[in-house]
Amino acid sequence: MVYQPSPLIAGPSLPPLSRPQLAEARRVRAVELFEDGVSNAEIARAVGVCAESVRRWRRMWEQGGASALRRRAATGRPPKLDDTQVETVRAALEQGARAHGFEADLWTLERVGAVVTRATGVVLSRASVWRMLTGRLGWSLQRPERRAVERNESEIARWIAHEWPRIKKGP
Numbered sequence: 432m433v434y435q436p437s438p439l440i441a442g443p444s445l446p447p448l449s450r451p452q453l454a455e456a457r458r459v460r461a462v463e464l465f466e467d468g469v470s471n472a473e474i475a476r477a478v479g480v481c482a483e484s485v486r487r488w489r490r491m492w493e494q495g496g497a498s499a500l501r502r503r504a505a506t507g508r509p510p511k512l513d514d515t516q517v518e519t520v521r522a523a524l525e526q527g528a529r530a531h532g533f534e535a536d537l538w539t540l541e542r543v544g545a546v547v548t549r550a551t552g553v554v555l556s557r558a559s560v561w562r563m564l565t566g567r568l569g570w571s572l573q574r575p576e577r578r579a580v581e582r583n584e585s586e587i588a589r590w591i592a593h594e595w596p597r598i599k600k601g602p
Contacts, residue, residue, distance in 0.1 A: 451502055458500040461488050510567075511559065516551045517567050523550045524568075537575065540564075 457478040464474045475482040491499040528536045540557045564570040
């Protein structure tokens with residue numbers, strides 16, 4: 432499974448908007464329409480949300496203005512790694528697992544965690560490593576194909592071309 436940002440894009444050369452950015456863009460558009468005197472039902476159709484959301488946004492806008500509908504900074508515990516540390520980790524991971532002393536060029540959560548600790552001095556749990564890989568670095572889970580080491584591609588191609596048609600039953 433590949434994780435990708437929202438397929439909706441703001442323009443042909445701009446990157447796709449994230450879900451929070453898309454939601455804020457809808458609210459900003461709704462504010463523009465509020466100021467133009469457009470009805471809630473028309474705004475709901477225009478921005479692709481239900482009328483109840485538009486009514487709630489209008490109440491917030493009337494009480495606090497356009498800034499009341501802006502996205503707020505995330506609350507809760509701050510991340511253990513800042514943006515520069517995450518970029519340091521990205522650069523280290525792009526070198527490959529073998530460059531960090533692992534025998535196979537595959538990344539596991541444990542291996543990534545070890546590289547994070549070596550590169551930044553910060554110890555992350557497996558769950559935090561996963562969130563960093565998928566959320567902040569945009570990586571996705573990739574499982575390697577299982578193939579025999581002894582596999583002979585030319586012999587397989589020859590068998591498919593010559594032997595399979597000979598033994599195949601029917602058209």
